[in-house]
Amino acid sequence: MAMSVIWTVMVAAAVICGLATGNGPAVAKGALDGAAAGVELSLSMMGVMCLWTGVMEVMRRCGVADALSRLLRPVLRRLYPGYAGNQRVMDAVSANLSANLLGLGNASTPLGLEAARLMAEGSGGIASDGLCMLVVCNTASLQLIPTTVAGIRAAAGSADPFDILPAVWLASVISVAVGITAAKLFARVWR
Amino acid sequence: MDLFFTMLVPCLMLAVAVTALIRRVDVWSALTDGARTGLKVSLSIMPPLIGLLTAVYMLRASGALELLGQALSPALTAVGIPPETISLLLVRPVSGSAALGVGAELIQTYGPDSLIGRTAAVMLGSTETTFYTIAVYFGAAKIGKTRYAVPAALCADAAGFLAAAWAVRFLFGS
Numbered sequence: 001m002a003m004s005v006i007w008t009v010m011v012a013a014a015v016i017c018g019l020a021t022g023n024g025p026a027v028a029k030g031a032l033d034g035a036a037a038g039v040e041l042s043l044s045m046m047g048v049m050c051l052w053t054g055v056m057e058v059m060r061r062c063g064v065a066d067a068l069s070r071l072l073r074p075v076l077r078r079l080y081p082g083y084a085g086n087q088r089v090m091d092a093v094s095a096n097l098s099a100n101l102l103g104l105g106n107a108s109t110p111l112g113l114e115a116a117r118l119m120a121e122g123s124g125g126i127a128s129d130g131l132c133m134l135v136v137c138n139t140a141s142l143q144l145i146p147t148t149v150a151g152i153r154a155a156a157g158s159a160d161p162f163d164i165l166p167a168v169w170l171a172s173v174i175s176v177a178v179g180i181t182a183a184k185l186f187a188r189v190w191r
Numbered sequence: 192m193d194l195f196f197t198m199l200v201p202c203l204m205l206a207v208a209v210t211a212l213i214r215r216v217d218v219w220s221a222l223t224d225g226a227r228t229g230l231k232v233s234l235s236i237m238p239p240l241i242g243l244l245t246a247v248y249m250l251r252a253s254g255a256l257e258l259l260g261q262a263l264s265p266a267l268t269a270v271g272i273p274p275e276t277i278s279l280l281l282v283r284p285v286s287g288s289a290a291l292g293v294g295a296e297l298i299q300t301y302g303p304d305s306l307i308g309r310t311a312a313v314m315l316g317s318t319e320t321t322f323y324t325i326a327v328y329f330g331a332a333k334i335g336k337t338r339y340a341v342p343a344a345l346c347a348d349a350a351g352f353l354a355a356a357w358a359v360r361f362l363f364g365s
Contacts, residue, residue: 006322006341007242007243007246010246010247010249010250010285011245011246011249013250013253013255014246014249014250014252014253014255015249015253017253017254017255017258018249018252018253018254018255021253021254021258023252023253023254026252026253027249027252027253029252030245030248030249030250030251030252030253031245031248031249033248034241034244034245034246034247034248034249035241035244035245037244037248038237038240038241038242038243038244038245039237039241041240041244042233042234042236042237042240042241043237046229046230046233049229049230049232049233050225050226050227050229050230050233051226051229052229053225053226053228053229053232054221054222054223054224054225054226054229055203055204055207055222055225056225057221057222057224057225057226057228058207058208058211058216058218058221058222058225059207059211060221061211061216061217061221062207062210062211062214062216062221063214064207064210064211109327110229110232112328113232113236113327113328113331113332114228114232116328116329116331116332116334117232117331117332119332120332120333120334123334125333125334125335125336126334126335126336126338127329127332127334127336127337127338127340131328131332131334131340132337132338132339132340132343134328135324135325135328135329135337135340135344136340136343136344136347138319138324138328139319139320139321139324139325139344139347139348140318140319140344140347140348140351141316141317141318141319141351143316146312146315146316146317148291148315149294149312149315149316152291152294152295152298152303152312152315153298153303153308153312154303155295156295156298156299156302156303156308157302157303158303158304159304161303164309164312164313164316164359166358166362167309167313167355167358167359167362167363168312168313168316168317168355170354170358170362171313171314171316171317171351171354171355171358172316172317172351174350174351174354175317175318175347175348175350175351175354176347177350178346178347178349178350178351179343179344179346179347179350182339182342182343182346182347183339183340183343186338186339186342186343187339190338190339
């Protein structure tokens with residue numbers, strides 16, 4: 001329901017503001033361009049997505065994911081108490097987390113989606129606490145080395161493009177901690 | 192450093208394949224079976240992505256983002272966020288590529304080693320495209336009732352933006 005409201009508000013704001021500022025034709029063109037961009041983006045993601053779900057399946061079958069899972073399990077069991085006993089969910093979640101940490105954004109998304117799909121099985125379209133936590137953790141950036149941003153800074157002539165690393169880590173840790181705390185608190189009161 | 196990150200992905204693939212072969216796993220059929228699942232997932236992402244990008248493109252074209260920026264500027268200054276970064280704050284949760292564009296523009300305009308440039312960089316590096324992530328995850332999981340995921344994720348975003356502004360101030364001075 002939340003997305004329905006957000007989407008409607010976004011479209012309403014665009015239409016009203018577009019008419020008021022005389023940008024109406026641009027808004028109309030934006031709608032067409034945006035729809036086309038949605039198709040382009042999902043198609044351009046498709047190859048990488050399939051490659052990574054493929055690699056993930058190889059990892060799963062040869063036990064690499066198990067080893068990774070064991071390493072991250074103490075943390076993840078606390079974060080996802082509802083799925084602590086579900087091997088396949090824990091595999092996908094732990095692989096998703098390690099890909100996030102390494103900044104393999106294209107790899108982490110298919111892994112996270114696999115976890116989300118498994119968590120949603122038999123849930124009747126209602127998000128479980130674990131699924132909400134997974135989404136919150138993935139909306140907070142856990143990247144150790146923000147290479148894209150460092151690239152932009154280098155291009156703009158920064159003296160040391162990587163000097164923001166401590167600030168990025170500090171901000172990331174605070175952001176993730178607040179997200180996890182909020183999710184845990186909301187889980188107790190939200191029905 | 193650059194080469195290390197460039198080669199991380201191919202080397203990871205190689206390491207997985209070699210490990211699988213040593214353990215006598217049929218790498219090829221595992222890879223293709225997995226890719227087939229990925230195909231289903233990427234198809235289920237397309238509808239929410241089309242919907243979201245349509246709305247974002249309309250918003251950008253309407254000029255609504257700039258208006259909101261002007262309205263929110265005093266509140267931002269009060270909590271310690273440079274008001275110049277407002278366009279980044281607004282765009283960041285909805286569009287990754289737009290945020291990268293806005294951020295790069297801020298960094299170039301004010302200089303990469305300025306307070307605003309650094310703040311924009313740290314904001315980009317410590318937050319994610321929240322609404323896109325939410326749409327994609329719940330779309331793939333076929334979830335209609337998202338419960339508290341959106342407010343909790345927005346709490347994390349707000350904390351990330353504030354922490355970015357404060358961390359830059361704290362670590363790099365005024």
